[in-house]
Amino acid sequence: MIDFQKKSFCVLTVLIFLFTLQAAAQSTEISGVITNIKDRTPIPYVTVLFKGSKIVTKTDANGKYTISTTEGYSQLQVEYVGFKTRYLPIIPGKVQVLNIKLQEESQNLNEVNISSNKKAPYRNKDNPAVELIRKVIEHKPMNRLESAKNVEYQQYDWMQFSLSNLSEKFKNKKIFRKYQFLFDQQDSSEIGGKNIMPIYLRERLSKNYYRKDPEKTKVIILADKHVNFDQGLVDNNAIGNYFERMYADVNIYDNNIIFTNSQFLSPIADGAPAFYKFFITDTIKTSKPALIELSFVPRNKNALLFEGKIYITMDGRYAVQNALLKTGKGVNINFIRALEVKLNFEQDSLGKFHLSKSHLLMDFGVGADGGRGFKGERTVIIKDYKTNVVQPDILYKGESMVVDPQAENRSDQFWAQNRLDTLANEKVKIYHNMDSLGKMKSFKRMMDVASFLFIGYKKYGPVEVGPIYTFYSFNSLEGFRLRFGGRTTTDFSKRFYFDTYAAYGFKDERWKGYLSGAYAFNNKSIYTFPQSFIRASFQRDVDIPGDGAKNIIPEDNFVSSFKRGESNQFLYSDYYRVQYMQEYSNHFSFNLGFKKWTQTAAGSLVFDSYKDNQIVRTDRVTSSELSLDLRYAPHERFYQGKTFRERLIEKYPVFNLNYAVGVKGLFSGQYNYQNIMGTIDKRFYLSQFGRSDLRLEGGYIVGKVPFPLLDIHRANQSYSYQTYAYNLMNFMEFVSDHYVSLNIDHNFNGLILNRIPLIKKLKLREYITFKGLYGGLRKENDPNQDPALLQFPVNGDGVKTTYSLGKLPYIEGSVGIGNIFKVVRLDLVRRFNYLQNPGISKYGVRARVQFEF
Known part of the structure; x- marks a missing residue:
């Protein structure tokens, strides 16, 4: 009896073991990462299932998934709103790693269609999607960065600007035969087409601090690396600022988001339900916390509004965990054919969701989508996010942004170790390509021609001749007027600068001219920010x-x-000027000056007065004045040419105050006066x-x-x-x-x-x-x-x-x-x-x- 029981137990054990082996042998387990085919970024919350089954999972915030079954399914189904559904063959009974790339649908996101005998009109009233977005709006104050008392984090961002949608015919033109190394190939479905030519890249690494009470921010630029163009055509720092303004930081919790010069209404703005239609399109219970997928489209397709989807946490915080914002083709913006923003958030130590990554893509162009244009993109990565770490007050003293003295001198090894985005490592060759391009004689000649056409100056060694658009003009006093001028460059000196022109009017038969000399105290161009120079000049010319x-x-x-x-009323003016200009990094500047101005009436203008009822004609009016100009432009950004500065108009005010004192008897000045003028x-x-x-x-x-x-x-x-x-x-x-x-x-x-x-x-x-x-x-x-x-x-x-x-x-x-x-x-x-x-x-x-x- 005992032997029988022992034998029965042994047989049962063997059967169970064999059954377990058989079951293990038939188990199918699939894992991997799902990414966007365009930019290879992971896609969170993608639906993954065995085709024909109810076995379903979702990718996590990093695009990773795992799914298993003991059934013999042979296909994996992958679907996500706005992307093409994919069916992939799998081997039943095997453990497999399957990394999947999804391609976006070619059409824009449309309204969600609800099948019924009669389509109900969209209403905000009693709409659960609208009720949800109102909860999100209500909870914005507690989910914003500013809700924490102290915040600090490390930020890495890169920007790239490329010529896009380039055909093979364009790529193989004779002018580009020596420049084939500049072209990159990408998937034809990506924004920008198959062939692109990167022309600008900038990387920055910074440490960021925020304090709520009293409210202060501090940004310390630890490293800054960018493509350097020929200084004759563009200002390298300014072009970086210009691109940065185009690809501004995106804060979905702000009511309005500014791109280039246009202001878009956020889908969670206070008044968003009046401008958007919202639809609940999915719930994701596999995520922690669970999420609701909320899709939205603009009520007016031509307005500055987005379409896309946001993922809202179901934990009572109503925070945004991920977002996709896109523009439709009807949006009233110029030259931007497509715009796409992806935002990812992570939980901090307090359970709040903070931005961890943003990726922005823009397609610029004049013609149709397939025509040549420009592709711009920017990625921001945030790491080491900490809350309620109190920093000493001295940290927030001085400027809100400071640059480490070694920021632009970081080694390649430093960058390799500190880039927080692995994708950027593939773009490092752009620096080498642009450097090689700049050394080619043919490219230098091309840049020289471009500088002459667009800026108006032609370089001859240490001097430039121009500007071309002033060589010929006319008016009723001078008739046909010819002018010829030039200036020195930094090749002549980084301290001393000279500028001059001569002009002649064939009708009044008079010579006019200008001559100035300047000395830069900071050993930089006198036009480089922040300016610090002294200049003396003389000018004789015609004024209206x-x-x-x-x-x-x-x-x-x-x-x-x-x-x-x-x-037909003119002045012949003689100006003697001396000025001292000092500008500071906080965009406050002052200009101390002296001006002697002699005005002589010309044309039909006369200087007549009466004395004892007799007309007394005065030949000229001379004034000598001392002046002080004060200017403050907080957070100002600009594009600066060699002799001009174009302010990038933003929300920040600009204050100007000028005070001048005329002194009678000073260098033949005839009048005592004071003149004060200000603008905002x-x-x-x-x-x-x-x-x-x-x-x-x-x-x-x-x-x-x-x-x-x-x-x-x-x-x-x-x-x-x-x-x-x-x-x-x-x-x-x-x-x-x-x-x-x-x-x-x-x-x-x-x-x-x-x-x-x-x-x-x-x-x-x-x-x-x-x-x-x-x-x-x-x-x-x-x-x-x-x-x-x-x-x-x-x-x-x-x-x-x-x-x-x-x-x-x-x-x-x-x-x-x-x-x-x-x-x-x-x-x-x-x-x-x-x-x-x-x-x-x-x-x-x-x-x-x-x-x-």
Whole structure:
């Protein structure tokens, strides 16, 4: 009996063992990573199942999955909203690693269709998706970065800019035969097409700190590496800032997200339910915490809105764990054919979700999607995220951003060890490629030609000749005018700079010219930020009093030669100037200066006054003044050329204050006076209602001065629209010794036209402007009350053409349509008062070339 039991037990044990082996042999286990075929980034929460079964799993936040079965299924099914479903063969009964790449659907994300006999209209009321997004909006304050008392983290980001959608024919052109090493091939389904040519790469590694009370931020740039272009054509630091502005940081918790010059409404903005349609498209219970997939599309496809999906945590925090934001083809933005943003979040020690990775892709171009253009991308990686680590107060002293002195000198080994994105390691060859390109003679010649055409200067050793657009111009005083000039470069000296030109008018038969010399204290170009130099100059040339273009176009040029109406009052001006310029890294600057200015009337302009009822003609007016210019532009970024600086207009204000003192007897100065003038410039972003650019300006002159030294208000007698001039005011029409002005230019960004059938396809934009000027003359400076003063000019009929403002302000406004052919703006301008003045127009049409995204 015992032997039988023992035998039975042994047999049973063997059977169980064999059954276990058989079951193990038949078990199928699949694991791997699922990525986007375009950029090889992992895709979270992808649905993975054995085809024909109910055995389902989801990828985690890093795109990893594992699924197993004992059944004999032979296909794996992979599906994800917005991507093509894939079916992959598998071997039953085997343990396999299967890494899968998904391709996006070619069409844009559309509304979710609900099958029923009658399709119900979309409503916010009693809509669970809208209720969910309202919960997300309600919980934004607790999920933002600013909700923590102290935060610190390490950030690595790289930006790349490439020529895109290049055909094989283009690639194999004769001009590129020596440059084949520049081209990269990628999957044809990716944004930018199969052939791209990288032309710019920038990497940065930084340490970031945030303190809530009192609120302070600190960014320490530890390392900075970027492609260096020929300095003759572009400014390397400035182009990096320009690209960085285009690929701005994306904070989905902000109500508005700014790309280039356009402001998009976030899908979780406070007012998002009024502009978006929301749909619950999936629940992901395999994730911890569980997630709800919320898809959204814009109500108006032409508005600056996204389409895509966000994943919301179901743990009561209603935080965003992942997001995909895209733009549709109908969005009213120029040159951007596609835009895509992916955001990934991770939980910190407090359970809050913080941004861990963002990836932005943009496709720029003028034509259709398949045409040549530019591809831009930026990836930001955040690591070592810590909360509530208190740092000493001294950390936040000084500038909010500081750069380590060795930031741009880090070794290749340093970068290899500190790049937080493995994909960037594949892009290192771009630095070598651009360096090799810069050493090729043929490329240098090409850059030399490009510099001459776009900047206007031709380099000859240590000097440059130009600018080309000033070589020929004309006006009624000088007739045909020729000009020739040049300047030294850093090849001549990094301390000393010289600039000069000579011009000749064939009608007035006079020579004009300019000569300046400067010394840079910081051993850099005098135009390099932050500026620190002293300069002395002499200039003899022709001015038009009150010409608004002179405040915008610093040099004469062919385009500004065309004027409307009568323009025959000129000045021959002699300027002697000395200035000391000092700029600081916080964008505060001061300019100490001395100017002696001699004005001689020319054309039909005369300097006449009365003494004992007799006309006394004065040949010239001479003033000598000392001045102090103060400027503060917090967080300012700009693109800087060799002789100009183009401010990248953002939300931050710019303050200017100028104080000048005229000293009688100083270098033949004839007048004592004080002149103070200030401006405030500010851009206001109004989300879906567009943006407004505002300038508030005021000035006051203390002392008795002739009208050439008064504030001659900026006028425009050209056919182009000028933002900071009065477009229906004549030159020298109004003068003041005290004034205040307000200038508002509002861009609706297609708010109205985007809703009109057929018209909306043109992607036009509406503008409205208001310009008001209030001021006047005190009795001591009014020639109408004091005949001993220089009298206001008169026209050919003896009628005065210069006035002071009365009790009413001068007002003009305009309505305009922009984005015509993507580059033209037309304004219908209306002048509302002072219509009795001679030679004025109540209405006028003005045009300008205006590039906007």
